[in-house]
Amino acid sequence: MTLNHYLILSGILFTIGLVGVITRRNVIMILLSLEILLSAANLAFVAFSRALGDLSGQLMVFFVMIVAAAEVTVGLAIAVVLVRQTGKMGADELRGLKW
Amino acid sequence: MNHLFFFYTLAVLLIGSALGIILARNPVYAVLSLVSTLFALSGLFVLLGAYFVAAIQVILYAGAILVLFLFVVMLLDLTPETLFKMKGGTLKLAGTLFGLFFLWQFAQAVRTFTPFPTSTTSSVAGTTAAVGKLLFTTYALPFEVASGLVVVGIIGAIVLAKKKVP
Numbered sequence: 001m002t003l004n005h006y007l008i009l010s011g012i013l014f015t016i017g018l019v020g021v022i023t024r025r026n027v028i029m030i031l032l033s034l035e036i037l038l039s040a041a042n043l044a045f046v047a048f049s050r051a052l053g054d055l056s057g058q059l060m061v062f063f064v065m066i067v068a069a070a071e072v073t074v075g076l077a078i079a080v081v082l083v084r085q086t087g088k089m090g091a092d093e094l095r096g097l098k099w
Numbered sequence: 100m101n102h103l104f105f106f107y108t109l110a111v112l113l114i115g116s117a118l119g120i121i122l123a124r125n126p127v128y129a130v131l132s133l134v135s136t137l138f139a140l141s142g143l144f145v146l147l148g149a150y151f152v153a154a155i156q157v158i159l160y161a162g163a164i165l166v167l168f169l170f171v172v173m174l175l176d177l178t179p180e181t182l183f184k185m186k187g188g189t190l191k192l193a194g195t196l197f198g199l200f201f202l203w204q205f206a207q208a209v210r211t212f213t214p215f216p217t218s219t220t221s222s223v224a225g226t227t228a229a230v231g232k233l234l235f236t237t238y239a240l241p242f243e244v245a246s247g248l249v250v251v252g253i254i255g256a257i258v259l260a261k262k263k264v265p
Contacts, residue, residue, distance in 0.1 A: 004209055004212065005106065006143070006147070007209050007212075008205075008206065008209055009110050009113065009114075009143075011202060011205040011206065011209065012114055012202065013113065013114070013117055014201075014205075015198045015199075015201055015202045015205070016114070016117045016118060016120075016121060016198075017117070017121075018197070018198055018201060019121060019194050019195060019197075019198035020120065020121035022190070022193070022194035022197065022198075023121070023190060023191045023194040023195070024121065026126070028126055028168070028171065028172060028175075029121075029126065029129060031168075032120055032129055032130065032133055032168065033120070033121060035133060035160075035164070036117055036120060036121075036133075036136065039136065039137065039140055042140070042152075042156075043140060043143060043144075046143075046144055046147050046149045046152060046225075047147060049147075049149065049225070050147045050148055050149070055225060055229055055230060055233050056233070056237075056238075058149050058151065058152050058225045058230055059230065059233055059234060059238050061149070061152050062152065062155065062230070062234070063241060063245055065155060065156070065159055065160065066245045066248065066249060067245075067248065068160075068164065069159065069163065069164055069249065069252070070248050070249055070251070070252030071252075072164050072167060072168070073167065073252045073253070073255070073256045074252055074255045074256055074259070076167060076168070076171045076256075077255065077256040077259035077260050078259060079171060079175070080171060080174065080175065080259070080260060081259050081260070083175045089175070
């Protein structure tokens with residue numbers, strides 16, 4: 001099992017997440033797709049960590065998870081406020097700054 | 100041989116459930132597919148010898164973040180027409196084409212990838228002891244900064260969620 005297998009798998013996962021971010025309209029689905037993107041990056045980090053014999057890649061995964069947790073917490077709070085105030089969830093409908 | 104079998108099983112599970120996330124019409128199913136994706140990814144981390152990362156993947160992601168997602172999806176009582184329609188056909192087509200192009204470029208990059216000299220001195224095992232030692236010596240400052248980020252996230256979520264509707 002070589003490094004390239006894991007890198008290709010990570011690339012496929014990243015592509016799926018990217019397509020999800022582009023094609024989905026709902027804020028929650030966009031956040032879920034962002035989780036896929038971060039997971040793909042994590043897989044590449046761990047694969048390189050194994051190939052190079054260096055544990056720093058796994059530390060980076062740890063930090064990525066912390067950033068993902070903070071991002072999801074604030075993002076979902078914003079989604080809740082958005083639905084409470086406008087009743088809509090679409091990313092297309094966020095035109096509050098333009099009047 | 101065993102390694103190969105587990106790799107392909109987990110890879111198929113990973114890709115299948117990731118496709119399930121972006122294709123699901125019901126958000127609850129999408130979140131549950133994400134749980135399956137993260138468990139498959141955790142299995143791949145075990146195959147790569149990153150045991151600590153695999154454990155916190157299950158505990159932190161599948162345990163905490165996904166429960167948060169599920170709570171929010173269930174709290175927001177979405178009416179059916181705001182529920183998860185795909186964008187228009189042209190944008191869906193454009194997104195898929197862009198994804199295929201990206202994947203093709205990525206495959207080219209990996210295929211022409213010159214293998215760098217890997218360290219054969221020691222096969223590192225990402226046990227809790229090894230990762231923890233590195234975390235509290237070399238990466239002590241980023242660790243503290245990360246705790247600050249988490250505090251900012253908590254305070255931000257509380258401030259946003261407590262806001263009264265005018």
